[in-house]
Amino acid sequence: MSHLSVDLAIIGAGIVGLAHALAAARRGKRVVLLERSEHATGASIRNFGLVWPIGQPAGPRHDRALRSREIWSDVSADTGIYLAATGSLHLAYHDDEWALLNEFAGPTMGDNHGRALLSPTETLLRSTVVNPTGLRGSLWSPTEATVDPRQAIRTLPEWLRDRHGVTLQFGTTVHAINLPRIDTSVGPVFAEQAIICSGADFETLFPASFAAAPLTRCKLQMLRTVDQPAGWSLGPALCAGLTLTHYESFRHCAGLAALKTRMQSEFPFHVAHGVHVLLSETSRGALTIGDSHHYGLTPEPFDREDINAAILGYLRSFAVAPTLEIAERWHGVYPKLTDGGSEFIASPAPGVTIVNGLGGAGMTLSFGLAEEVIGRLY
Numbered sequence: 433m434s435h436l437s438v439d440l441a442i443i444g445a446g447i448v449g450l451a452h453a454l455a456a457a458r459r460g461k462r463v464v465l466l467e468r469s470e471h472a473t474g475a476s477i478r479n480f481g482l483v484w485p486i487g488q489p490a491g492p493r494h495d496r497a498l499r500s501r502e503i504w505s506d507v508s509a510d511t512g513i514y515l516a517a518t519g520s521l522h523l524a525y526h527d528d529e530w531a532l533l534n535e536f537a538g539p540t541m542g543d544n545h546g547r548a549l550l551s552p553t554e555t556l557l558r559s560t561v562v563n564p565t566g567l568r569g570s571l572w573s574p575t576e577a578t579v580d581p582r583q584a585i586r587t588l589p590e591w592l593r594d595r596h597g598v599t600l601q602f603g604t605t606v607h608a609i610n611l612p613r614i615d616t617s618v619g620p621v622f623a624e625q626a627i628i629c630s631g632a633d634f635e636t637l638f639p640a641s642f643a644a645a646p647l648t649r650c651k652l653q654m655l656r657t658v659d660q661p662a663g664w665s666l667g668p669a670l671c672a673g674l675t676l677t678h679y680e681s682f683r684h685c686a687g688l689a690a691l692k693t694r695m696q697s698e699f700p701f702h703v704a705h706g707v708h709v710l711l712s713e714t715s716r717g718a719l720t721i722g723d724s725h726h727y728g729l730t731p732e733p734f735d736r737e738d739i740n741a742a743i744l745g746y747l748r749s750f751a752v753a754p755t756l757e758i759a760e761r762w763h764g765v766y767p768k769l770t771d772g773g774s775e776f777i778a779s780p781a782p783g784v785t786i787v788n789g790l791g792g793a794g795m796t797l798s799f800g801l802a803e804e805v806i807g808r809l810y
């Protein structure tokens with residue numbers, strides 16, 4: 433009986449595994465992509481699809497996000513995967529939010545990547561969806577884009593197979609790796625190297641390495657509206673004050689502590705449940721709305737309607753869409769590093785690499801990170 437033998441086996445066909453498969457195949461490596469489900473159903477299809485460089489701190493992580501954004505553009509052009517290069521608006525309705533945006537993007541910031549502080553009038557020229565009442569101004573950024581995660585994560589494996597010669601073995605659980613042998617639910621595969629991109633599954637492969645890592649899980653609640661009327665478009669992805677307290681890119685701002693104090697006193701429920709609100713649009717014109725953040729190794733299986741109501745309530749304070757009738761509610765879980773790091777990379781055995789822990793930025797960082805990881809391996 434002949435068995436598959438390749439240069440590199442990748443376990444997990446979420447965005448992290450897909451990105452590594454692409455980077456390795458582009459270097460001429462023979463790659464097999466092994467995925468437990470018939471179609472990946474993890475964090476990568478459950479997200480907003482936001483490629484969000486502005487959330488990454490200036491320096492190598494921001495550069496990695498911009499590189500990922502370039503690769504998404506190339507991939508979209510080749511595959512037809514929906515990518516809307518809409519940019520983003522961070523909206524300010526309070527003096528402390530406006531001051532923080534000025535601190536973040538003011539003239540002392542050096543290379544600001546085309547960002548601009550906009551008056552209320554200029555903001556409303558960029559977006560007809562923004563609620564004008566009480567608007568102090570906004571930060572425009574051209575680097576953000578939206579992909580459709582459900583389409584992308586379904587389309588990318590077939591494209592990797594057809595265009596880059598990647599072998600797909602879906603419906604295949606990997607339960608042990610002793611290179612060159614990889615034991616799967618449908619028999620062994622042989623590979624010189626393996627990269628484990630198992631997302632929130634810390635228990636199946638090298639569980640001791642995961643247990644020793646500063647990793648936990650984060651559960652997020654999400655909503656999607658019915659399709660908006662034909663011809664309507666969101667334009668830039670939108671967010672507001674609560675988001676300024678969430679992303680690491682704003683951590684250096686002196687105004688952040690006071691903003692957090694006000695948010696804690698005005699929105700204690702939102703803060704307690706990690707609610708900040710982003711708005712993106714799918715290829716069909718529905719709005720994706722979220723989210724909340726609950727940390728812990730065993731996420732609560734049940735979703736809470738009061739959290740969804742808090743998300744929608746905050747959304748209404750800054751966005752006015754034709755309809756907020758909800759068509760779908762779901763939650764996703766991603767691995768999160770507890771030490772502030774941006775990724776967890778480990779080698780639990782010779783030839784085996786774990787890539788994990790990208791937190792809420794897997795769509796934003798994976799393509800760039802994969803080029804770096806594959807570059808180091810080969």
Ligand SMILES: Cc1cc2nc3c(=O)[nH]c(=O)nc-3n(C[C@H](O)[C@H](O)[C@H](O)COP(=O)(O)OP(=O)(O)OC[C@H]3O[C@@H](n4cnc5c(N)ncnc54)[C@H](O)[C@@H]3O)c2cc1C
Nearest residue numbers: 444446448468474475476479482606631764793794795796
């Ligand atoms: C609700 C939500 C919103 C988000 N929004 C954004 C966003 O807008 N922008 C952004 O940049 N990031 C966002 N993120 C984060 C992003 O989705 C994650 O960082 C990313 O999807 C993680 O990808 P992954 O490949 O590690 O995991 P996953 O997508 O979970 O994939 C892991 C895969 O590995 C497979 N697997 C595991 N173990 C095995 C095994 N032993 N054998 C075979 N297969 C195995 C699983 O079946 C799964 O398909 C969001 C996340 C969530 C949950």
